[in-house]
Amino acid sequence: MRLHGFFKITVDFPHIRLKAYYLDTARPPSDAERGGVFDQGNVMEKFETLTGVAAPLPMMNVDTDMIIPKQFLKTIKRTGLGVNLFDEMRYRDDGSENPDFVLNKAAYRNAEILIAGDNFGCGSSREHAPWALLDFGIRVVVATSFADIFYNNCFKNGILPIVLPQEAVDVLMADASLGANAVLTVDLPAQTLMRPDGETLAFDIDPFKKSCLLGGLDDIGLTLAREQRIGAFEAAYAARAPWA
Numbered sequence: 001m002r003l004h005g006f007f008k009i010t011v012d013f014p015h016i017r018l019k020a021y022y023l024d025t026a027r028p029p030s031d032a033e034r035g036g037v038f039d040q041g042n043v044m045e046k047f048e049t050l051t052g053v054a055a056p057l058p059m060m061n062v063d064t065d066m067i068i069p070k071q072f073l074k075t076i077k078r079t080g081l082g083v084n085l086f087d088e089m090r091y092r093d094d095g096s097e098n099p100d101f102v103l104n105k106a107a108y109r110n111a112e113i114l115i116a117g118d119n120f121g122c123g124s125s126r127e128h129a130p131w132a133l134l135d136f137g138i139r140v141v142v143a144t145s146f147a148d149i150f151y152n153n154c155f156k157n158g159i160l161p162i163v164l165p166q167e168a169v170d171v172l173m174a175d176a177s178l179g180a181n182a183v184l185t186v187d188l189p190a191q192t193l194m195r196p197d198g199e200t201l202a203f204d205i206d207p208f209k210k211s212c213l214l215g216g217l218d219d220i221g222l223t224l225a226r227e228q229r230i231g232a233f234e235a236a237y238a239a240r241a242p243w244a
Helices: 128-136 148-155 166-176 207-215 219-224 227-240
Strands: 005-012 017-024 049-057 113-116 140-143 160-163 183-187 192-194 200-202
Touching: 049 140, 049 166, 113 166, 128 148, 140 166, 148 160, 148 207, 166 183, 166 200, 207 219, 219 227
Parallel strands: 049 113, 113 140, 140 160
Antiparallel strands: 005 017, 049 183, 183 192, 192 200
């Protein structure tokens, strides 16, 4: 049997009581299971639709060290990394901006969509990479393929990675070269991406990951959304096995 979810283990000292149970996350929680937890503020911002400027980054094998270099990994905060996104390409040795880098150009300083090359996010498995993208303002990355760990980390941080065929990415790369006119609309419920000329491109996405983005649920959110079930289980377990 293959399990999809989390194990919660509670150790209660000084009596040394160990309780463990499995929380199924193979499906998103229902509205009733959420129990109003997220009315108090989402851990992760929901993603439904986005209309924004797309920036072209026609480079293959952009690894996580290029996205956020290793010297900026000392923090465990998710904010403040945007200024160092693509640091080695974005800045000169003297610290000044490289005017040739796409995100330093006036038309793309507020880009929310990135059109990238194949195998985006390869390299070491640093979650700081999606943190840096999100802190800059990037909510969507389009490429022909992504490194697996980076791809999954995007969903856990409110970023939508879209995989499209090379032909479609080439068209979007050309669209993104239009500067301030490179406005795309991403509709996650409909799973479509609309080009500046109105043409729509369809994309595939795992239903579970889609639901988590729509609900603003990261791993912690998925657990907290089932807080009522967790509490009920613990109460029943304590009554059934008080000695445990």
